[in-house]
């Protein structure tokens with residue numbers, strides 16, 4: 001088997017702002033594992049928060065190339081990658097590509113391989129980043145076909161952003177603060193305000209360093225509190241499970257399909273709600289994550305919808321619901337091959 005890497009730059013339709021950062025484009029690494037005519041695709045969305053970059057992803061994959069996958073089974077290859085330290089977004093790309101090629105050889109869609117027949121609508125939220133009130137009004141108009149909105153907060157205009165959205169729509173809102181409320185009393189005040197505005201959940205309101213304050217916040221909140229920045233890996237899940245109502249699991253954060261599957265099962269066993277989230281990424285990363293969507297309570301897989309130059313075709317959206325296709329693997333094709 002041959003491992004190929006391709007760096008891509010994805011352009012955002014709108015400048016994307018969270019409590020952490022603001023960006024107009026992102027760099028990603030597409031991994032292709034080829035075995036004769038058959039190939040598997042994976043995507044790495046490196047995160048500077050975890051000291052990852054396109055360069056660190058490529059360096060890691062170059063190390064993996066030396067391990068000679070040719071004479072290893074699928075499971076041995078997955079285990080070898082998971083045994084390496086750190087580099088979760090790079091591991092995710094390799095793990096996804098291995099699952100893609102393995103299930104293509106079995107001629108099975110990945111969701112069928114896991115026995116995940118969707119018995120309900122796979123409704124994804126659509127993200128509205130922090131912006132001026134005028135731009136937020138425009139974004140609400142653009143989000144018409146989505147049934148749930150995810151709103152980024154963590155700035156001085158938080159209450160005005162929510163009031164503006166509520167002038168135009170009564171759709172359920174999910175709020176993601178990206179650690180933006182650095183004080184327990186501010187977080188309590190904001191949650192009291194949000195309780196009157198049909199908010200389904202609040203993601204990572206306070207910094208991950210304030211873990212022990214989370215139970216004090218939950219005592220005052222009727223809205224479920226979901227961990228994102230506080231929970232990257234399986235070990236983190238065990239550390240934070242008693243401080244949150246749920247957890248946001250992302251392939252690029254946890255190391256791919258194999259770890260995400262294990263974390264989702266474990267989170268359910270720990271009585272946590274599960275969100276399946278994403279980074280800004282192409283249809284490769286989004287379609288891979290979507291294979292596990294029937295397992296979770298909240299789906300937030302809109303990263304490919306926020307970009308203007310997606311090089312791939314994968315899962316489609318119908319009326320804000322993800323439609324898993326019957327193509328083998330993760331069901332992704334390169335657009336140029338169409």
Ligand code: MG
Nearest residue numbers: 176178203228
């Ligand atoms: Mg988040």
